[in-house]
Amino acid sequence: MLFGAIESGGTKFVCGIGNENGEILERVSFPTTTPDETMGQVIEFFKNKQMDAMGVGSFGPVDPNKDSPTYGYITSTPKTKWRNFNFIGELKKHFDMPIGFDTDVNAAALGETEWGAAKGLDSCVYMTVGTGVGGGAIVEGKMLHGMLHPEMGHILIKRHPEDHFTGNCPYHNDCLEGMAAGPAIEKRWGKKGIELQEVDKVWEIEAYYLAQVVVNLVYTISPKRIILGGGVMKQKQLFPMIRKNVKELLNGYVETKEILVDIDNYIVSPGLGDNAGLCGAIALAKRAYQG
């Protein structure tokens, strides 16, 4: 089986061909400019490729509701050129095959349950902490949708008492993304995260915020595993700090073996590493093919 996969991000589109085992056989990438230009390159790449289905994991918000008249659209994104762009409609003009569509992070969560850190589980959250903070979820074996899809980057958090950064989310200032995404770190400390590796306070504050979203996820979605990826999570020292804060915040309230005995396997890095997004799009294609 051969699948066409598109991971469409705010700065670049990654396109590839993969198989039913999540193996990536070919990959290219294009900068995200206008729908005309970028989609032109995407279509050119896939044209004449042998494929059984396609999958698209996209930056959002998107409309993943098959019964909706705007199914397959990127909807209210602040990237104005992509607002109300009929992504699946455009692909369908050129490719007559099943096409799966969801957010990049719901796709990544799906890919992680197929081949990655949540393999074999019917429930997980995948959260990326990078230029933004975003998360997707698998619940009872399916990608989570409802009114919309998860947008967990913007949850409310308590401020660290020593943190006087105002936050830089254009909507909310000091929501999770506004306090903990890569650009927030850079703005708060005047240097990129990667240059701050040795400054303990940076990661203490970062872990304080990320632990809060983990705890709120435990109380709401109750995922079987929480996968934290994205550029900022390359700072591996964050993991033990987050786990410690999570235990302190839960304070014995949730007595599951995942938390009490095995938290090192509960809050983890992506099993698919930097391929989580593209593999997720392959998983979307596979699911679309299976119907």
Next chain:
Amino acid sequence: MLFGAIESGGTKFVCGIGNENGEILERVSFPTTTPDETMGQVIEFFKNKQMDAMGVGSFGPVDPNKDSPTYGYITSTPKTKWRNFNFIGELKKHFDMPIGFDTDVNAAALGETEWGAAKGLDSCVYMTVGTGVGGGAIVEGKMLHGMLHPEMGHILIKRHPEDHFTGNCPYHNDCLEGMAAGPAIEKRWGKKGIELQEVDKVWEIEAYYLAQVVVNLVYTISPKRIILGGGVMKQKQLFPMIRKNVKELLNGYVETKEILVDIDNYIVSPGLGDNAGLCGAIALAKRAYQG
């Protein structure tokens, strides 16, 4: 079709017989004392009743995972006499029929999608604000389970700047339940909620906290409707205040018609009123019967 329904709460057990339309034909209640005594009364009530299936919506935490060796147990409850009580095992000794089992609030959410305020939807959250705060969820048509089940009463919230109450959650002090449940109101103001109806500040602070959980739910589970029940929500003036705070907190980030156009139908009272719990147990029985 006739269903036996049990709503097991921390202070009382409500038992009843209902039909496939969620109509309650008979109802009794017993105080929650010891498993021996209370379950004796429950079994006595249902003995020789005509029933096709039973449903149990229980206080928790419970183990709703059918593959687990402790499926059907109440697990780590602070009510020590009920800790590790094999609820379904006990019923199965006396009643040879399908028995559905879940948390009281997951059951209530299910009942609301069958016959109540979320009728016809495949997604909602039901939250009760009473002696405690608890919530259940339907996602993609199913009750939400993962590592455990939702425990949304304990999510982290930001303090209202004028609120100096320390909070009374025994685990977390100032989590949502510690700040916003009925007993928190009573402790903060020295009077029961019902006697404080005319004191605007009480409800301003209450709505400030409840709006935060709504917003975090929108960002995580993204339910198609949020139902707020329980004793405290009898203060109907809370609804418009919560809706207003939710809109302010989201600040345009989630551009769905539910939020922008129709928030009065997004954050609502239970359609089943005080029967949400018992009807939920009937719905559990119906689902168990259908297999």
